[in-house]
Amino acid sequence: MPGFEIFGDEERQQVQDVLDTGVLFRYGFEEKRQGHFKAAEFEQKLCEITGSRHAHLCSSGTAALCTALAACGVGAGDEVIIPPFTFVASFEAVIQVGATPVFCDIDETLCLDPDSLHGVISERARAVVPVHMCGSMARIDEIKAVCDQNGLLLIEDACQSLGATFKGKSLGTFGQAGCFSFDAVKTVTCGEGGGLITDSQEIYLKADQYADHGHDHLGGPDRGADGHPIIGTNFRISELNAAVGLAQLGKLDQIVAIQRKNKQAIKDAMIGLDGVTFRYLPDPTGDSATFLSFFLEDETRTREVAKALADNGVGCPYWYDNNWHYLRKWHHLKQLNGAGKLPFELTGQAPDYQNLELTASDDIMKRCLSMQIMLSWSDEEIENRIKAVLKAFKG
Ligand SMILES: *Cc1c(COP(=O)(O)O)cnc(C)c1O
Numbered sequence: 001m002p003g004f005e006i007f008g009d010e011e012r013q014q015v016q017d018v019l020d021t022g023v024l025f026r027y028g029f030e031e032k033r034q035g036h037f038k039a040a041e042f043e044q045k046l047c048e049i050t051g052s053r054h055a056h057l058c059s060s061g062t063a064a065l066c067t068a069l070a071a072c073g074v075g076a077g078d079e080v081i082i083p084p085f086t087f088v089a090s091f092e093a094v095i096q097v098g099a100t101p102v103f104c105d106i107d108e109t110l111c112l113d114p115d116s117l118h119g120v121i122s123e124r125a126r127a128v129v130p131v132h133m134c135g136s137m138a139r140i141d142e143i144k145a146v147c148d149q150n151g152l153l154l155i156e157d158a159c160q161s162l163g164a165t166f167k168g169k170s171l172g173t174f175g176q177a178g179c180f181s182f183d184a185v186k187t188v189t190c191g192e193g194g195g196l197i198t199d200s201q202e203i204y205l206k207a208d209q210y211a212d213h214g215h216d217h218l219g220g221p222d223r224g225a226d227g228h229p230i231i232g233t234n235f236r237i238s239e240l241n242a243a244v245g246l247a248q249l250g251k252l253d254q255i256v257a258i259q260r261k262n263k264q265a266i267k268d269a270m271i272g273l274d275g276v277t278f279r280y281l282p283d284p285t286g287d288s289a290t291f292l293s294f295f296l297e298d299e300t301r302t303r304e305v306a307k308a309l310a311d312n313g314v315g316c317p318y319w320y321d322n323n324w325h326y327l328r329k330w331h332h333l334k335q336l337n338g339a340g341k342l343p344f345e346l347t348g349q350a351p352d353y354q355n356l357e358l359t360a361s362d363d364i365m366k367r368c369l370s371m372q373i374m375l376s377w378s379d380e381e382i383e384n385r386i387k388a389v390l391k392a393f394k395g
Pocket of ligand 1: 060061063181183193
């Protein structure tokens, strides 16, 4: 997830365009901006890359998720099904729009398991938000089929997986909307930023309004003349951030190609290592290759290998112990520690997050390690890395 690794002259030039005019804002100032519309250009480029009809940029991936949920009509009283292996933003966004997160097990794709969905769909279920974790994909065609059968909205959290495809189609394009993040650790960075894509004109217009206080953007040069068809909020991106991302988007193909090459070298070296199996990739050719995720036999062995890898200078995240990416450590959610009362507490419908049974997810996460793939590795560094991994396994 290396956008931060490649900040260069292209990014500086894009930002300079914005600084030269002083128009740091995406809306208004038509005369002063000298034809620069960085956010709008970014959106157009995101459409080209993903093959989606519409895109709308937001101030973060979390804001994009909230906007997508709101624009799809998800709100108070609705349940939204999400996986327990994700970033906390997934449940935050659901709560933000007044809905209730409901957890569904993952499978060896490290993403939401379509076979487990049936067990968690209640009468109040409204949407499924699978998360394409660590650069690769869920069994998205099967998830879509379950959504269609049950009349559920499908909103993909592809925040970590820009540039990844399933059977040639960009992640984020399988349901009503898809979301991306451009924060500090993602494949492409804006500094801070996010975006949603959709083929629906209606969802796009709602998103465009929602993320800008409900502005319909029909009032012409005077923003004060805009109408406000819906209640919105401010999730606007700044032109400065969009400018950085625009330069980065131009490098996406190159980024993904390097990640794939670096990942393949290490994966090839690890094939056949005692007890190692790899994350299941429903379409290996579509992997954006930000991480190499693999499994060991059991928790004890995984902890042993994690320590050996770290001791040899090639530490890999053990998500099972991670505060931010797996439900096990989300004590703030389990204890319903909102800044104030959470929406679902009002109706007495707060789910019991303390006693969730997610045995299948626990079993998978206990045995999983992920190596982050960097762009900046030289051939020599990759060779040394492979040596260190092999040494760690020999113990
Ligand atoms: C990063 C991330 C987000 C949120 O993105 P921000 O831009 O940091 O708000 C949401 N979901 C997942 C899976 C992420 O990794």
